[in-house]
Every structure is written in C-alpha cells, then in structure tokens.
Amino acid sequence: MADVSRTALNTITTHRQWNLAQAVEGCLRHGLKGITPWCFQLKEMGSKQAVKLLRDSGLTITGLCGAGMLTGPDQATRRALLDTHYQAIDHAAEMGAACLVLVVGGLPDGSKDLAGARRQVRDALGQLVPRAQAAGVALALEPLHPMYAATTACINSLSQANDLCDELGDGLGIALDVYHVWWDPQLEQEIQRAGADRLLAFHVCDWLENTRDLAFDRGMMGDGVIDLKQIRRWMELAGYQGCYEVEIFSQQDWWERDGDEVLSIMKRRIASRL
Amino acid sequence: MADVSRTALNTITTHRQWNLAQAVEGCLRHGLKGITPWCFQLKEMGSKQAVKLLRDSGLTITGLCGAGMLTGPDQATRRALLDTHYQAIDHAAEMGAACLVLVVGGLPDGSKDLAGARRQVRDALGQLVPRAQAAGVALALEPLHPMYAATTACINSLSQANDLCDELGDGLGIALDVYHVWWDPQLEQEIQRAGADRLLAFHVCDWLENTRDLAFDRGMMGDGVIDLKQIRRWMELAGYQGCYEVEIFSQQDWWERDGDEVLSIMKRRIASRL
Numbered sequence: 135m136a137d138v139s140r141t142a143l144n145t146i147t148t149h150r151q152w153n154l155a156q157a158v159e160g161c162l163r164h165g166l167k168g169i170t171p172w173c174f175q176l177k178e179m180g181s182k183q184a185v186k187l188l189r190d191s192g193l194t195i196t197g198l199c200g201a202g203m204l205t206g207p208d209q210a211t212r213r214a215l216l217d218t219h220y221q222a223i224d225h226a227a228e229m230g231a232a233c234l235v236l237v238v239g240g241l242p243d244g245s246k247d248l249a250g251a252r253r254q255v256r257d258a259l260g261q262l263v264p265r266a267q268a269a270g271v272a273l274a275l276e277p278l279h280p281m282y283a284a285t286t287a288c289i290n291s292l293s294q295a296n297d298l299c300d301e302l303g304d305g306l307g308i309a310l311d312v313y314h315v316w317w318d319p320q321l322e323q324e325i326q327r328a329g330a331d332r333l334l335a336f337h338v339c340d341w342l343e344n345t346r347d348l349a350f351d352r353g354m355m356g357d358g359v360i361d362l363k364q365i366r367r368w369m370e371l372a373g374y375q376g377c378y379e380v381e382i383f384s385q386q387d388w389w390e391r392d393g394d395e396v397l398s399i400m401k402r403r404i405a406s407r408l
Numbered sequence: 409m410a411d412v413s414r415t416a417l418n419t420i421t422t423h424r425q426w427n428l429a430q431a432v433e434g435c436l437r438h439g440l441k442g443i444t445p446w447c448f449q450l451k452e453m454g455s456k457q458a459v460k461l462l463r464d465s466g467l468t469i470t471g472l473c474g475a476g477m478l479t480g481p482d483q484a485t486r487r488a489l490l491d492t493h494y495q496a497i498d499h500a501a502e503m504g505a506a507c508l509v510l511v512v513g514g515l516p517d518g519s520k521d522l523a524g525a526r527r528q529v530r531d532a533l534g535q536l537v538p539r540a541q542a543a544g545v546a547l548a549l550e551p552l553h554p555m556y557a558a559t560t561a562c563i564n565s566l567s568q569a570n571d572l573c574d575e576l577g578d579g580l581g582i583a584l585d586v587y588h589v590w591w592d593p594q595l596e597q598e599i600q601r602a603g604a605d606r607l608l609a610f611h612v613c614d615w616l617e618n619t620r621d622l623a624f625d626r627g628m629m630g631d632g633v634i635d636l637k638q639i640r641r642w643m644e645l646a647g648y649q650g651c652y653e654v655e656i657f658s659q660q661d662w663w664e665r666d667g668d669e670v671l672s673i674m675k676r677r678i679a680s681r682l
Contacts, residue, residue, distance in 0.1 A: 241617075246635040248591070281555045283591035284617050284633045290591055317522070317557035317564055343515075343558050345622055359558045361520040 136366055136378060136408035138401055142168030142196045144337065144381035145175060147400075151393035154179050158191050164397040168194035168377040170235075170335075173201050173222055181225055188229045195231040196377045197274060197309065197335050198222060203239025204258035205251045205288065212254065215239075219262055226271045232376065233274035233334040234266065235309045240285045251288040259302050267305040274309035274334040275299070281348055282314075291315070292324035299332055310369065311337035311381065313352055316360040322368050330373025337381045338362060338408060350385035354399060356407035366408050378404055410640055410652060410682035412675055416442030416470045418611065418655035419449060421674075425667035428453050432465050438671040442468035442651040444509075444609075447475050447496055455499055462503045469505040470651045471548060471583065471609050472496060477513025478532035479525045479562065486528065489513075493536055500545045506650065507548035507608040508540065509583045514559045525562040533576050541579040548583035548608040549573070555622055556588075565589070566598035573606055584643065585611035585655065587626055590634040596642050604647025611655045612636060612682060624659035628673060630681035640682050652678055 143166055145157045152160055154175040161169045169188070176184040188195055201222035206212040219234075226234045238255045241248060259275070266273045277295045278287035289295055292315050295308050308328050315321055325333070340358030345351050355362055366378075380400045382388050388396055417440055419431045426434055428449040435443045443462070450458040462469055475496035480486040493508075500508040512529045515522060533549070540547045551569045552561035563569055566589050569582050582602050589595055599607070614632030619625050629636055640652075654674045656662050662670055 241633055246633050248635065252593070279555065280553060280591040281619075281622075284615060288591075291593070294593055317554040319526070319565070319568055341558060345555075348555075348619055348622060359515055359520050361522065 136404050138405040139167060140377045141166050141401055141404045142170060142194065142377035142379040143397065143400070144170040144199065144379050145172055146199070147380055147382045147388065148393045148396055149175070150389040151391075151396070154184055155187060156393070158187060158193065160393055160397055161193055162191065164394070164401065166193070166397070168196040168379065170195070170197045170199055170379050170381070172199045173225070176225060185225055185228045194377060195229050196379050197233045197235045198226040198229070198231045199235045201234060201236065203237070205239035205242055205254045207242040207245070212258065216258060216261055220265055223262070223266050223269050223271050227269040231271070233272040233307065233309065235274045235276055235335060237276050237278060238287050238289050240283055240288050248283065248288055255289060256298060256301065259298060259306060263302050263305040272334055273306050275306060276309040276311060277314055279314040291318055291320070292328065293320055296324055296327050296332070299328070307332040307334035309335035309337060312360050312362060312365050313337070313339050313341060316341060316365065321365070325368045325372050328372065330375070333369060333372060333374045334376070335379060336369055336374055336376060337379050339380065339382045347385060350383045352382045352384055354382060354388065355380070355403040362408050378408060380404070410678050412679040413441060414651045415440050415675055415678045416444060416468065416651035416653040417671065417674070418444040418473065418653050419446055420473070421654055421656045421662065422667045422670055423449070424663040425665075425670070428458055429461060430667070432461055432467065434667055434671055435467055436465065438668070438675065440467070440671070442470040442653065444471045444473055444653050444655070445469070446473045447499070450499060459499055459502045468651060469503050470653050471507045471509045472500040472503070472505045473509045475508060475510065477511070479513035479516055479528045481516040481519070486532065490532060490535055494539055497536070497540050497543050497545050501543040505545070507546040507581065507583065509548045509550055509609060511550050511552060512561045512563050514557060514562050522557065522562055529563060530572060530575065533572060533580060537576050537579040546608055547580050549580060550583040550585060551588055553588040565592055565594070566602065567594055570598055570601050570606070573602070581606040581608035583609035583611060586634050586636060586639050587611070587613050587615060590615060590639065595639070599642045599646050602646065604649070607643060607646060607648045608650070609653060610643055610648055610650060611653050612678075613654065613656045621659060624657045626656045626658055628656060628662065629654070629677040636682050652682060654678070
C-alpha cells in the first residue's frame with residue numbers, strides 16, 4: 135500500500151482555485167508532505183516572496199515546474215530560453231527544491247524536424263547541467279506522452295530520457311509521470327535502468343478511458359486505466375523513496391471543484407489506489 | 409518525389425460522403441491505383457456483392473480494414489472476435505486484398521492489465537497466422553499511437569510489431585501509418601528492421617499541431633507537422649513498393665467536404681508533400 139504521508143501537491147492541480155499562498159496553506163491544512171510550485175506562480179506573487187514562503191513552509195519542495203521549453207526556431211530564442219532556465223535554477227536553489235522539472239519543448243513553429251528538435255534539447259541540456267550542478271540543483275527531465283511531441287516535448291519515452299542521462303552524466307535525472315509513460319512496453323526495464331539516483335520525481339494521476347482533450351483531461355488516481363500500483367512498485371523496487379506528487383490537468387472536472395475537496399480525495403486515492 | 413500514380417484511397421476518408429460503390433467509382437474517376445475498404449462497408453452492401461465489385465473494379469485492393477479487435481474480457485468473447493477475423497480473412501482472399509489490416513484492441517472493459525492484453529494479442533495472432541496463410545492472405549499488424557493504448561490497440565510501436573513478427577514468423581507483416589509512429593525516435597531503424605517483406609501497407613495523413621480530438625482530427629498531408637518525405641524515403645529505402653494509402657479520420661473537416669474535392673486534393677498533396 136502506498137504511504138499517504140508521502141503525498142505532495144503539484145500546484146497545477148489546484149491553480150484555478152488557489153494561488154500559491156493558498157496552495158501552501160492547503161497542503162499544510164491537509165497534512166501533505168510536499169508541494170511542487172510552478173514558475174508562473176512565483177512570478178504572480180513576486181519570486182522573492184514566493185521563495186521565502188515556500189522555504190519557510192516546512193513542506194518538502196518536490197520540484198519546481200514550468201520553466202519553459204528549450205527548443206526554438208533560432209539561436210537568439212534558444213539563448214533566451216536558457217536564460218529563463220538559469221533563473222529557474224536559481225529559484226530552485228533558493229527554495230531548496232528537490233529538482234527543477236524540465237519539459238523540453240516540441241517542434242519550433244513551422245518545423246517538421248523532430249530529430250533536430252531533439253538535438254536542440256541535448257545541446258541545451260549540455261549548457262544547463264553544469265550550471266545546475268554549480269547551483270546544487272538536480273535537473274529532472276520529464277519524458278512526455280508522444281501525443282505532445284509536436285507541441286510540448288520531443289522527449290517521449292523513458293528510454294530516450296535514460297539515453298540522455300547516459301550521455302550527459304551526473305546532474306541530470308528524470309521526473310516520471312505515469313500519464314506519459316504508462317503505455318510503454320519497456321517501462322519496467324527502463325525504470326530499473328534509471329535506478330534510484332536518476333528517479334527524482336514521481337507524478338501521479340490517471341488516464342481516463344474516454345479522454346476528451348489532449349491536454350486538459352487527466353483523471354484522479356483510480357478513475358482511469360493505469361495500473362498505478364504496479365508502476366509504484368516498480369519505482370520503489372528501483373529505490374525511489376520520494377513523494378507521490380499529484381499533478382492533474384483537468385479543465386472540466388478537478389479544476390472546477392473546491393480545492394479542499396480535491397486534496398481530501400487525493401489523499402484517499404493515494405491510500406487506496408496507488 | 410512521390411509517385412502520384414501509386415495513390416490509394418482508404419475508404420474511411422470518404423465514408424461520410426460515399427458508400428462503397430461510390431468510393432470505387434470515385435477512385436476510378438480520379439485515376440487512383442488502389443482502394444482499401446472497411447468491413448462495415450462490405451456488410452452494408454452485402455459482402456458477396458461488395459467482394460465482386462472490388463475484385464472486378466480493376467483497382468488494387470491495398471488492404472481490408474476494420475475486422476475488429478482481438479482483446480476481450482473472457483474466452484468466449486475472444487473466440488467470437490477470432491471468428492469475425494476468420495470471416496474477414498475469407499473476404500480478403502476473395503477480393504484479392506494485399507493484406508488484412510489488424511488493429512488489435514486495447515484494454516478489455518474494466519481491465520488495467522496492459523501486459524495481459526498484449527499477451528491476448530500474441531495468442532490471437534498465433535491462431536490467425538496459420539489460418540491466413542492457408543487462405544493466402546497476409547496479415548498486417550498496425551501499431552497504433554500510444555494515445556490509443558486503452559481503447560483501440562495495445563501494440564503501440566513499430567518495435568513491438570517487429571518483435572511480434574519475429575516471434576510469430578511468416579504470414580505476419582506490418583501496416584505502417586505515419587500518424588501513429590511519426591514521433592518514434594526508433595522509427596528509421598525499425599523500418600529498416602521490418603524490411604520489404606514485412607512492410608505491407610503505408611498509410612498517410614498528417615498530425616495537426618492543434619489536434620482537437622484524439623480520434624477524429626487527422627490532417628491532410630502537408631497540413632501538419634509530420635516529415636512525410638523523410639518517412640516515405642525510409643519506407644522506400646527499406647524496399648516498400650506499394651501504394652500510398654490516404655487514411656484520414658476528420659470529423660470537422662475532410663468528412664464534411666465533397667468527395668471529389670477530397671480526392672483531388674489528396675492527389676495534389678501526394679505529389680507535392682509526400
């Protein structure tokens with residue numbers, strides 16, 4: 135059984151209901167262990183104040199999300215995207231986040247060159263890794279579902295992420311989200327291959343059989359088809375000891391509910407369905 | 409440049425506009441080489457009459473689609489699904505189809521056992537292959553995009569399909585659809601691995617950057633982000649010499665247009681974008 139005391143809230147799950155301060159309060163009120171804020175929320179509150187709020191909250195900061203993409207149509211754009219990531223690395227360091235989660239970007243506008251986009255990602259990671267290491271921040275590469283290859287991230291399997299970790303060495307790990315990888319026939323072996331050192335974050339939600347939208351229709355754990363218990367076992371057999379971070383994009387359901395209701399159900403589902 | 413004289417119509421592309429007889433007429437009127445009918449259209453017309461119409465049309469029957477799934481909640485269901493496939497094998501043989509295309513099915517209702525569904529597929533293929541070989545019909549396993557793993561097909565990469573071909577031996581090949589595999593970092597090498605003997609069908613359309621629906625929002629070649637020319641080159645370097653079969657599911661666009669307009673544009677796009 136999953137240990138409910140390891141539950142964390144990825145703040146996207148409640149971003150419609152709660153700003154960052156309210157999310158921190160909600161996590162504390164519900165006795166959650168961790169929180170994963172997004173960069174846009176830091177900006178909303180003012181990053182200095184947000185960093186202080188998070189650092190002083192007593193919550194584990196399981197990651198910082200939403201630093202943006204790494205792919206772009208030209209060098210100047212990519213340079214600016216790197217700068218945004220350097221800033222996010224600094225924020226992650228200041229708040230003591232366990233990692234900076236990287237959603238690496240899809241095809242630049244008008245491009246069909248997927249292999250080229252993937253080379254851009256590798257090159258950008260080559261720049262980011264030493265910078266993050268110097269700041270004492272782990273980078274967590276998140277492979278995204280293949281349906282996001284064009285728009286959001288051209289790293290689309292755990293195998294690809296592991297290959298990049300092999301190539302780029304220490305300082306680069308992985309954020310595993312069940313939504314993106316549950317279909318992968320190589321999942322068990324690639325989790326083993328990643329091992330405890332690389333498995334920096336574990337995002338949970340569910341894949342709804344009748345998914346109505348590519349981006350914003352994820353389910354609460356137990357409402358879909360993913361064998362969550364099996365994936366959690368694989369993660370823990372590989373040595374993962376971190377939080378279970380609930381990240382749900384849900385335009386028509388969970389983003390419409392009361393935040394406290396969402397957190398209560400999250401905890402129950404972590405206990406019973408993960 | 410793609411050879412437009414190898415264009416074929418997968419009849420799902422015009423199934424709203426045209427019944428099977430109209431689709432055959434349309435293909436002949438536009439000088440297409442081939443047609444790929446669906447089982448539901450055989451049923452609509454009466455399979456005997458439909459088979460005769462297709463066989464006598466002079467068109468290459470590049471495949472027969474829509475025989476149904478192979479996964480099911482219990483043995484009786486799976487037995488009935490096999491029987492449906494035996495019948496489709498007979499129809500494919502009678503009309504002289506180049507292959508029977510297999511979309512293997514996803515998770516049985518209420519199941520989260522993806523590995524189990526995949527075993528069901530392997531076992532069913534073990535039954536189908538000898539039967540198809542005896543009938544002189546090639547089976548073309550179609551790996552589907554991972555976003556269909558739950559609902560439609562649990563074979564989600566060309567690598568998986570190649571593994572099944574290795575395991576089950578002669579009589580089993582592959583239908584490659586760009587929509588399902590374009591994102592795969594292993595695509596080039598897995599096309600080479602498949603080789604001419606296995607590459608039985610080549611389905612083309614495009615992935616729209618702003619995809620509005622998981623099932624019914626495919627694009628016309630050139631309207632999306634897939635590097636179609638590169639995938640065609642890989643197919644042809646591997647020895648593929650068959651038709652370019654246009655299969656577009658498009659609730660809000662191509663299914664709403666005049667059938668002749670669709671075929672005219674198809675041909676222009678095959679010539680310029682493939």
